Amino acid sequence: MKKSTKTTLIALAFLLPNLLGFMVFTFGPVVFSMGASFTNWDLQGREPTRFIGLDNFVNILTDNQFWLFFVNTIFFMLAMPIAIAGSLAVALLLNSKIRGLDAYRTLLYLPSVTAGVATMLLWKALYNPDFGPINFIIEGFFDWIGMDSVTGPKWLLSTQNLLALGVEQVSIVAAQFGLGAREAIIIMGVWGSFGGGNMILYLAALGNVPQELTEAAELDGAGRWKLFRNVTWPQLAPTTFFIVVMGVIGGMQGGFEQARVMTQGGPAGTTTTLAYYIYNKAFTEYQLGFASAISLILFVMILTFTIINWKFGNKEVNY
Numbered sequence: 001m002k003k004s005t006k007t008t009l010i011a012l013a014f015l016l017p018n019l020l021g022f023m024v025f026t027f028g029p030v031v032f033s034m035g036a037s038f039t040n041w042d043l044q045g046r047e048p049t050r051f052i053g054l055d056n057f058v059n060i061l062t063d064n065q066f067w068l069f070f071v072n073t074i075f076f077m078l079a080m081p082i083a084i085a086g087s088l089a090v091a092l093l094l095n096s097k098i099r100g101l102d103a104y105r106t107l108l109y110l111p112s113v114t115a116g117v118a119t120m121l122l123w124k125a126l127y128n129p130d131f132g133p134i135n136f137i138i139e140g141f142f143d144w145i146g147m148d149s150v151t152g153p154k155w156l157l158s159t160q161n162l163l164a165l166g167v168e169q170v171s172i173v174a175a176q177f178g179l180g181a182r183e184a185i186i187i188m189g190v191w192g193s194f195g196g197g198n199m200i201l202y203l204a205a206l207g208n209v210p211q212e213l214t215e216a217a218e219l220d221g222a223g224r225w226k227l228f229r230n231v232t233w234p235q236l237a238p239t240t241f242f243i244v245v246m247g248v249i250g251g252m253q254g255g256f257e258q259a260r261v262m263t264q265g266g267p268a269g270t271t272t273t274l275a276y277y278i279y280n281k282a283f284t285e286y287q288l289g290f291a292s293a294i295s296l297i298l299f300v301m302i303l304t305f306t307i308i309n310w311k312f313g314n315k316e317v318n319y
Contacts, residue, residue, distance in 0.1 A: 033292045033295055033296070034292070034296055036288060036289050036292040037056055037057075037289060037292035037293035037295070037296045038051055038052065038053060038054070038056070038289075038293075039051055039052060039289045040052050040055075040056075040289050041287075041288045041289035041292070042286055042287055042288065042289065043286035043288060044286045049289075052289075056289055056290050056292075056293035057293050057296075057297065059290070060290070060293055060294055060297060061297075064168075064169055064170075065269070065277070066274075066277070066294070067170050068169070068170060068269060068272075069269070069272050069273060069274050069276075069277045070274060071165065071170055072182070072255070072269075072270065072271065072272055072273050073251070073252060073254075073255060073273040073274050073275075075161070075163065075165070075182055076182070076185065076186060076189070076251065076254065076255055076273065077247075077248070077251035077252070078186075079186040079189060079190050080244075080247045080248075080251060082190055083189070083190050083193035083194070083198070083247075084198060084240070084243055084244070084247065086190065086193065086194040087193060087194055087195075087196070087198035087199045087202055087243075088198075088202050088236070088240075090108060090194050090195060090199050091199050091202035091203045091206060092202075092206070092228075094108070094199070094203060095203060095206045095207070105195075105203075107195075108194065108195025108199065109195050109196065109199070109200070110195075111191070111192045111195060111196070112192065112195065112196040112197060116257055116261075117257070117261055119188075119192070120188070120257065120258060120261040120262050121261065121262075123184075123188045123262070124156065124261075124262050127155040127156050127184050128155075129152060129153070129154045129155055129157060132155075134152065134155070135151075135152030135153070135155075136152075138150075138152040138153075139151060139152050153178065153179035153180065153183075154180065155179070155180065155181065155183075155184040156181045156184050156262060156263055156267075157181070157267060158178065158179070158180035158181060158267065159176065159180055159181070159267050159268050159270045160176050160177065160178030160179060160180035161176060161177075161178070161179075161180050161182045161183060161270070162177070162178075162179070162183060164176045164177040167268045167269075167270065168268075180267075180270065181263055181266070181267060181270055181271045182270060182271060184262075185255075185258045185262065185263075185271060188258070189258075198243050201239050201242070201243060202236065202239060204239075205235065205236050205238075205239040206232070206236070208235070209231070209232055209235045209236075210235070213231050213235075214227065214231055214232075217230065217231050241309075244309060245306060245309050245310070248302075248305050248306065248309060249302055249305075249306060252274070252298065252301060252302045252305065253275055253298070253302070254273065254275065255271070255272075255273030255274075255275055255276060256273065256275040256276050256279060258271065259271050259272055259273060259276040260276065260279075265280070274294065274298050275298075277294060278291050278294050278295055278298070279291075281294065
């Protein structure tokens with residue numbers, strides 16, 4: 001046996017456990033789910049399982065609920081630019097040559113390592129419209145400026161939102177304008193993202209910005225803004241591209257934990273995302289064929305968004 005062949009076989013032997021795990025727990029279930037999406041598989045056995053072709057997909061794409069939950073998913077992703085900008089701003093501050101910043105880096109990253117459910121339950125208490133501290137501060141401020149008739153939002157109990165989206169169908173309803181459950185979840189998400197993984201990625205990228213470029217720009221008289229715009233930002237383009245792509249993928253799949261723990265998808269389905277919709281169809285209504293079809297549609301959506309990001313966003317990246 002040739003030495004190169006022997007080396008290849010040894011390498012494959014080391015990779016085999018991971019490959020088997022991927023095939024059994026990831027690739028296999030994905031293929032099985034794709035097949036199930038073309039059936040009427042129902043765990044309650046209300047009718048025999050059979051192949052029904054594209055019926056599930058037709059029913060989903062003509063279902064008003066699906067589009068409502070798709071809009072919810074996109075709505076939550078609208079905060080992504082704010083979260084990315086906030087992470088970059090925090091990283092720039094923490095990259096300053098000031099002693100003692102390591103402690104702040106640790107404090108800002110703590111929400112990312114704290115148990116998600118515990119954090120969500122804490123925020124749920126903060127948002128309580130009757131005795132939560134957030135409304136206490138809001139109402140106290142308006143009392144202080146002489147507007148004691150103003151009351152705080154109902155937060156997780158309200159269907160109102162800043163885009164005035166309707167409840168029963170995808171539409172704009174003026175009466176729906178305000179702060180509600182959607183904004184409450186977005187605020188919580190943005191708070192946790194400022195010091196999270198994106199901040200760490202930006203800190204690492206800032207550490208790789210060539211010092212000679214910065215010094216040359218400073219010698220040419222560039223101010224802070226020009227230095228950032230013309231030197232720092234172009235060097236951060238690959239990191240930003242990666243964060244955007246992963247953010248879109250995560251956002252399209254996100255919202256399950258928040259809906260499950262904080263609102264149960266309510267009020268009136270306004271915090272139900274596609275991920276939580278899949279869960280309800282599969283494990284509450286036991287319509288596994290229907291849920292698998294939603295999963296496949298979500299997969300196609302994520303793949304499409306990723307390809308678009310890669311095609312157009314990749315042009316701005318300087319490797």
